[in-house]
Amino acid sequence: MSLVRLGQGREAEVFAWADGYVLKLFWPEFSQADAQLEAQLTQQVWLLGVPSPRVEDVLEFEGRWGLVLEWIRGVPLTDYIQSNPDRLRFAAQMLGALHRQLHSKTAGHLPSQRHYLIQRIQACRLSEAERAALLQHLERLTDGTALCHGDFHPENVLVGKEGVFVVDWPSAMRGNPLADIARTTLLILHSELPPDLPAREEILRQREVFYQTYLEDYQSFSGLNLTELQAWMPIVAAARLRENIPGEEPRLMQLIQEGLREYGALV
Numbered sequence: 001m002s003l004v005r006l007g008q009g010r011e012a013e014v015f016a017w018a019d020g021y022v023l024k025l026f027w028p029e030f031s032q033a034d035a036q037l038e039a040q041l042t043q044q045v046w047l048l049g050v051p052s053p054r055v056e057d058v059l060e061f062e063g064r065w066g067l068v069l070e071w072i073r074g075v076p077l078t079d080y081i082q083s084n085p086d087r088l089r090f091a092a093q094m095l096g097a098l099h100r101q102l103h104s105k106t107a108g109h110l111p112s113q114r115h116y117l118i119q120r121i122q123a124c125r126l127s128e129a130e131r132a133a134l135l136q137h138l139e140r141l142t143d144g145t146a147l148c149h150g151d152f153h154p155e156n157v158l159v160g161k162e163g164v165f166v167v168d169w170p171s172a173m174r175g176n177p178l179a180d181i182a183r184t185t186l187l188i189l190h191s192e193l194p195p196d197l198p199a200r201e202e203i204l205r206q207r208e209v210f211y212q213t214y215l216e217d218y219q220s221f222s223g224l225n226l227t228e229l230q231a232w233m234p235i236v237a238a239a240r241l242r243e244n245i246p247g248e249e250p251r252l253m254q255l256i257q258e259g260l261r262e263y264g265a266l267v
Helices: 032-047 077-083 085-103 113-123 128-139 177-190 200-220 226-231 233-241 249-262
Strands: 005-008 012-016 021-026 055-061 064-070 146-148 157-160 163-166 173-175
Touching (some): 021 055, 032 064, 085 146, 085 157, 085 163, 085 200, 113 173, 113 177, 113 233, 128 233, 128 249, 173 177, 177 233, 226 233, 226 249, 233 249
Antiparallel strands (some): 021 064, 157 163
8 A cells, every 4th residue: 555655753754544634654663552652642632622633543554553643734833934934933923822722721631741751861861960960850840730742843833724733742741831831942942953844044043033932922921930941941951861862962961960050959
């Protein structure tokens, strides 16, 4: 059976499937349990009323596991910017408004953000003293029950005629929105952007403007505490370190060390 590929990422490829559906086909290293967990999380998010795809099925195709999802007709926010760079500020405002919408949902039944971060910190390449200091710092930060995406960035937002949607929910969790915003902060300001990312040069040139516009839109309606946001940065940087992204380690280590010194968790 020949499928038309629509795109790919670090975890999966996406193909056109039956009418109105796509197949998100994971790379061979992902198991049936991985696919089923993402299906459960994605469906729970959809049931909360979030603009996201509905799950139709979990299946095996040519030795790989995948999800059959409702086909969201749209383009990633990066493509939306690339087609007209003047849209960059408006796109950032959309990102802020959408993130705020997600955080308005209570998701007490989803996995714990705190447990996820603890597991990531315990497994990352840091000294025992650094890991202990990070975990001590995390204990002082407030937990929460808000819906958090866990990897919210422009490539996971689709813009189409029917509206704006959020995709890719394998890290959906309940927790503190500030931790989720800190993750987005890290991705927008400090991540290594793929060479083939649409609007890459425009985003690099204006990533600070894009980020500030996103944050201001979120903050203007939510009373976001920027001091508390900064307190989450060494935590999310350590969690990101666990992902082993080439080229990011020096900056992540800098954020971890600066954060621990700032908040008195590192001697």
